[in-house]
Amino acid sequence: MTFTRRNFIKQSLAGVALTGLHKFSEADGFYALDDFAKVPKIDIHFHLNIASNTFPEFGKSLNFHLVNVNVAAGRPLKEQFEIAKIMKKRFPGTMDFLGAFSVADFGKPGFAANTISYIKENVQAGALGFKVWKNIGMVLKNDLGKFVMVDDPGFTPIFNYLEQHQIPVMGHLGEPKNCWLPLDQITLASDLRYYTRHPEYHMYKHPEAPSYESLIAATENLLTRHPKLKYVGTHLASLEWSVDEMANHLERHPNMMLDVAARMDHLQYQSVQDKARVAGFLTKYQDRVMYGSDTTIGTDNDATPETKDILHKKWLNDWGYLATDSVIFENMKIGDSQRVVTGLKLPKAVLNKIYRENAQRFFKI
Numbered sequence: 001m002t003f004t005r006r007n008f009i010k011q012s013l014a015g016v017a018l019t020g021l022h023k024f025s026e027a028d029g030f031y032a033l034d035d036f037a038k039v040p041k042i043d044i045h046f047h048l049n050i051a052s053n054t055f056p057e058f059g060k061s062l063n064f065h066l067v068n069v070n071v072a073a074g075r076p077l078k079e080q081f082e083i084a085k086i087m088k089k090r091f092p093g094t095m096d097f098l099g100a101f102s103v104a105d106f107g108k109p110g111f112a113a114n115t116i117s118y119i120k121e122n123v124q125a126g127a128l129g130f131k132v133w134k135n136i137g138m139v140l141k142n143d144l145g146k147f148v149m150v151d152d153p154g155f156t157p158i159f160n161y162l163e164q165h166q167i168p169v170m171g172h173l174g175e176p177k178n179c180w181l182p183l184d185q186i187t188l189a190s191d192l193r194y195y196t197r198h199p200e201y202h203m204y205k206h207p208e209a210p211s212y213e214s215l216i217a218a219t220e221n222l223l224t225r226h227p228k229l230k231y232v233g234t235h236l237a238s239l240e241w242s243v244d245e246m247a248n249h250l251e252r253h254p255n256m257m258l259d260v261a262a263r264m265d266h267l268q269y270q271s272v273q274d275k276a277r278v279a280g281f282l283t284k285y286q287d288r289v290m291y292g293s294d295t296t297i298g299t300d301n302d303a304t305p306e307t308k309d310i311l312h313k314k315w316l317n318d319w320g321y322l323a324t325d326s327v328i329f330e331n332m333k334i335g336d337s338q339r340v341v342t343g344l345k346l347p348k349a350v351l352n353k354i355y356r357e358n359a360q361r362f363f364k365i
């Protein structure tokens with residue numbers, strides 16, 4: 001089936017029951033906030049763009065295995081690849097990486113074949129998978145000046161290769177739905193601040209660019225055409241605004257996984273209003289969700305005690321939200337009211353999957 005805007009909306013109405021799933025008893029066993037450092041964890045979304053030992057060592061001290069994600073932005077990809085290889089060698093067993101390919105030569109002869117050779121080279125060097133980024137769908141244009149989506153036939157040989165060889169793909173395709181909403185409808189205060197300051201990235205103001213729905217539909221087409229592709233939609237697959245919508249997509253695409261990187265606040269926004277729904281979602285799909293922080297260490301200036309402290313707080317805050325029922329934020333703005341965000345207190349078995357076991361299985365770590 002090809003996903004168009006119309007059947008995207010139609011499919012979205014097919015609901016999946018999410019409430020009533022989170023009734024845990026003390027016998028399930030729970031972690032405390034203090035267990036954070038003791039439990040072995042994997043952060044599958046970390047950008048370490050410098051060959052510094054500070055963060056791998058810090059992660060190790062907190063029992064974190066880091067997956068360093070190359071991305072077609074910032075430092076040249078060849079340099080990112082070199083750094084990823086060096087760090088994997090320096091920290092065997094606690095540092096891994098995902099490669100990323102350039103789309104600069106898209107549409108030129110040899111693009112697919114050259115990209116596949118680059119993928120092979122990365123996999124031989126130990127890459128666990130590949131990341132594709134939002135430049136596909138939102139920046140890249142073809143010779144006719146049209147935006148190139150991820151389901152473009154020009155990418156088909158590449159995704160065929162990744163599917164055949166069962167090489168995991170992390171897709172950051174699209175952006176949060178808020179990016180396409182007028183300022184007075186944007187849900188999160190942080191998103192409102194960002195798009196007020198950066199109108200150039202606020203897609204609501206750029207109707208000439210692809211719509212939210214068309215980007216989501218392109219990803220669905222990719223997964224429909226490549227049903228065996230091992231795919232993780234990072235940033236909650238840009239479906240962060242609705243656990244029901246994520247559930248619909250996970251039902252339609254049995255090989256699709258999600259990571260929570262940089263979108264935990266969207267889960268919190270929903271759980272403040274309906275905790276049972278969010279806890280029910282993470283319980284029902286406990287085999288399909290992985291932890292990632294989307295931390296970026298871009299320059300040597302980032303390897304400071306202050307940055308370490310910020311990262312520690314973020315990691316601990318995310319853990320507290322998923323593992324405990326303590327207060328995470330005193331005041332989250334929901335419409336005109338301020339609400340207290342408390343944690344979901346998911347059982348140990350669910351935490352072990354989200355923080356470790358799903359990533360071990362998916363990436364073969």
Ligand SMILES: [Zn+2]
Binds near residue numbers: 045047069071294
């Ligand atoms: Zn990222």
